[in-house]
Amino acid sequence: MTTTILRMTLAASLLATSALAEDAAGFRENFLSGAAPWETVTERAADEGTVNLYYWGGSDPLNIWMDQVVTPDLAKLGVTLNPVRITGTKDAIDLVLAEKGAGKALGAGSVDAIWVNGENFATLKRQDALFGSFADKLPNSAHFEWDETDPRALLNLRDFGLATEAAEVPWSGEQYVCAVNTGRVEHAAAPTTFAELRTYLEAHPGKFSYVKPPHWLGNTFVQAALYAHNPDGSGATPFQETLDSLGAAELARLVQPGFEYLKSIEPLLLGAQSGNIRYPEDGAALNGLFLNGEIDFACQFGLYAVATNLANGTFPEGAQSFIFPKGNMIKNKNYLAIPSNAPNPAAALVLANYMSSVAAQASKLQFTGMPAGIDPWTLTTDEAETLSAAAPGYIGVTQAELDANTAPDTNATLVDVIEAVWLDYIERGSADPFDVIVARAVSNLSN
Numbered sequence: 001m002t003t004t005i006l007r008m009t010l011a012a013s014l015l016a017t018s019a020l021a022e023d024a025a026g027f028r029e030n031f032l033s034g035a036a037p038w039e040t041v042t043e044r045a046a047d048e049g050t051v052n053l054y055y056w057g058g059s060d061p062l063n064i065w066m067d068q069v070v071t072p073d074l075a076k077l078g079v080t081l082n083p084v085r086i087t088g089t090k091d092a093i094d095l096v097l098a099e100k101g102a103g104k105a106l107g108a109g110s111v112d113a114i115w116v117n118g119e120n121f122a123t124l125k126r127q128d129a130l131f132g133s134f135a136d137k138l139p140n141s142a143h144f145e146w147d148e149t150d151p152r153a154l155l156n157l158r159d160f161g162l163a164t165e166a167a168e169v170p171w172s173g174e175q176y177v178c179a180v181n182t183g184r185v186e187h188a189a190a191p192t193t194f195a196e197l198r199t200y201l202e203a204h205p206g207k208f209s210y211v212k213p214p215h216w217l218g219n220t221f222v223q224a225a226l227y228a229h230n231p232d233g234s235g236a237t238p239f240q241e242t243l244d245s246l247g248a249a250e251l252a253r254l255v256q257p258g259f260e261y262l263k264s265i266e267p268l269l270l271g272a273q274s275g276n277i278r279y280p281e282d283g284a285a286l287n288g289l290f291l292n293g294e295i296d297f298a299c300q301f302g303l304y305a306v307a308t309n310l311a312n313g314t315f316p317e318g319a320q321s322f323i324f325p326k327g328n329m330i331k332n333k334n335y336l337a338i339p340s341n342a343p344n345p346a347a348a349l350v351l352a353n354y355m356s357s358v359a360a361q362a363s364k365l366q367f368t369g370m371p372a373g374i375d376p377w378t379l380t381t382d383e384a385e386t387l388s389a390a391a392p393g394y395i396g397v398t399q400a401e402l403d404a405n406t407a408p409d410t411n412a413t414l415v416d417v418i419e420a421v422w423l424d425y426i427e428r429g430s431a432d433p434f435d436v437i438v439a440r441a442v443s444n445l446s447n
Contacts, residue, residue, distance in 0.1 A: 024107030024345055031349070032132045038139055044346035046078030051347035053336075054092035055115035057085020065367035074354060079347045084111075089120045096339040100129055109341030112348040117334040118160040118216070121168055122412040124337060131338035134349060135169035140356035143374035144170060152375065154408065155333040161240045161411030168335035169352045170373035172364070175331040175402060176220050178299040179306050183318035185296050187396060190322040194228050194261060197324070201268035207296045209270040211286055212279035212427075214419040217300050220330050222422055223410045226258035227328045235328060236407040243413040243442065251417065252438035259425055259434070266426070270295055287314045299324070303402070307392035308369035320396030323405055331406040333373055358383045362390040417441045 027044060030036035045051075051074070057063055063085065071081045086092055092114045099109045116124070124130050136146055145153040146166075156170055157163065180190040184207075191197040201208055211217035227236045231253065238246065238254055246254075270289065271278035280286040283300050290298035291314055298315075302308070309315035323329070336355060338348045354360055358379065361372045369392050376384045394402075410418065420441035424430045430437055 025105070028106055028132060028345060031137065032134065034137065041346050041349050042077065045344070045350040048079075048344035048347045050080045050082055051344055051351045052082045052084055052110060052112040053115075053351060054084045054086055054089075054095075054111050054113070056087070056089060057083075058087070059368065061368040062364075062370070065364055069363050069367065070354075070360070073360070074351065077350055077354065079350050081351070089114065089116055092116075093120050093123055096124065096129055096341065097127055100127070100339075100341050104341050106131075106341055106345060107343055109339060109343050111339050112342045112344050113336050113338055113351055115171065115334060116168065116337045117332065118409065119412050119415055121159050121164075121335065121337060122162050124339065125162065125167065129340045130167040131340055131342060131345060131348070133166035134338060134352070135164070135166040137166075138169065138349065138353040138356060140353050140374075141169075143356055143358070143361075143378050145375045145378060152377070155331070156375075158408075159335065159412070160332070160409045160415065161242070161413075164335070168337040169356055170333040171336045171355055172370045172373045173303075173331070173333045174301040174371060175303050175406065176224065176299065176301055176329050177303060177305060177321050177397070177402070178297050178324045179290070179309075179315065179319045180297050180322050180396075181290065181293065181316045181318050182320050183316060184293065187320050187322060190297070190324065192323055192326045194225060194325055198261075198265055198268070201265060204296065205268045206270050206273050207294075208268070209277075209279055209286075209289065209295055210299060211283065212281055213422045215282055217283055217286070218279070218422075219415060219419060220301070220409075221299055222258070222262065222418060224325050224328045224330055224407070225262055226255050226410075226418070227407055228325050229258035229261050230254060231257050236330075236410075239410045239414060240408060242411055243417060246414075248439045248442040249435060251414065251442075252435040255418065255421065255438070256434050259421065262422075262426055290319075291316055297324075302369070303371045304369040304392040304394070306395045310395070311392070321394060322396055323401055327405050328407045329402065329405045330409055332409045335373075358386055362386050365392075366390040416445050420445065 031041065066083045074081045092111055096109065096111050135141060144156050146156060147153050148157060180187060191200050210221040213219050213222055266272060266277060269277050280289055286298050286300060287309060289295045306315060306319050306321050310319060336352050338345065342348050356374060361374050364370055365372055372387055376387060421438055424437050424441065
């Protein structure tokens, strides 16, 4: 009798799951067309029951926030959070694409939402593996600037130069900021340009390094150097174009001065004097070198990195942020995307809307130091104050100074090429003509 009841219960559960999967496409069509009220979404989300969020799990504060804040908050909305902590976003992208290739459509995959930006978003978009234009249809979409005529909307509308088309919702914002150990270098003496950095290193060889590409922190330092040495003096502007529109020859012309600069400072970097240049592998390794006094500056994404790293003891006591490189401090946002084969699409929408709330953004900021992805100017005075009060604060710089020196990320189609050129020209020290190196990188990535 008990076995029969269990079988009947299991059969009923499977039928219910099958029914949800079968009408997932209809649900998506109704939601994206505006025909489905939000109550329909929340009811379906409760029926789905679970949301599988895939994200980089290398941050203890972020993981604690997920467990202690997000999980109970989503439970109140009838959704159980399944946080899938991965070591690399590409793992989730590969899973989505493999399941899509196996014929698993909406309602049948494994991944409901992914913390993503840049190349990974571009891959999903190129493979038609995104749920659709959902972000501007969420109740909390009012917390973002969507007006194309407003320059402040840029990071909501474009991700590494690629139009988002509301297929991902901003989750956090960041800027590439450098810190100086004022116990070794006065704040006023910190370099503000790449030329000043080289002058400093000529007097203090070995006291600087940057994270090794293709890690995104290293890529960003390289991109900033390319902007600053753009032979036309137009900074980041041409780097917003796609590889197809630029072509290999024009890209080589644009990036060669920047790469020559990077080559010129190699003998002045950490470890070069002993014949073994040391490029830290990631942000944690960079912070360790900075904390130990092996380098005088640490450059990475982190508007509040100094405050948070001082608090957790991973920065030296005299650390302060400073403006570098002037005019080319790359600013971006990261996002939550929903794949086209999400098993629980309504629960994914509820998650995305929750993450876009003032309460979630403020608690994330307070727990992790990750800057808000929502736009403060869209909020009420009380909401904006709630967000501001949660921020760790700046040490050494002001918001006005940061805003005055921003630059956008490089177009996603150029990133892999720039990585490949760095590995060939800088790491392997290829003696081939520079245009040949770039052409080879483009050709290899096209095959």
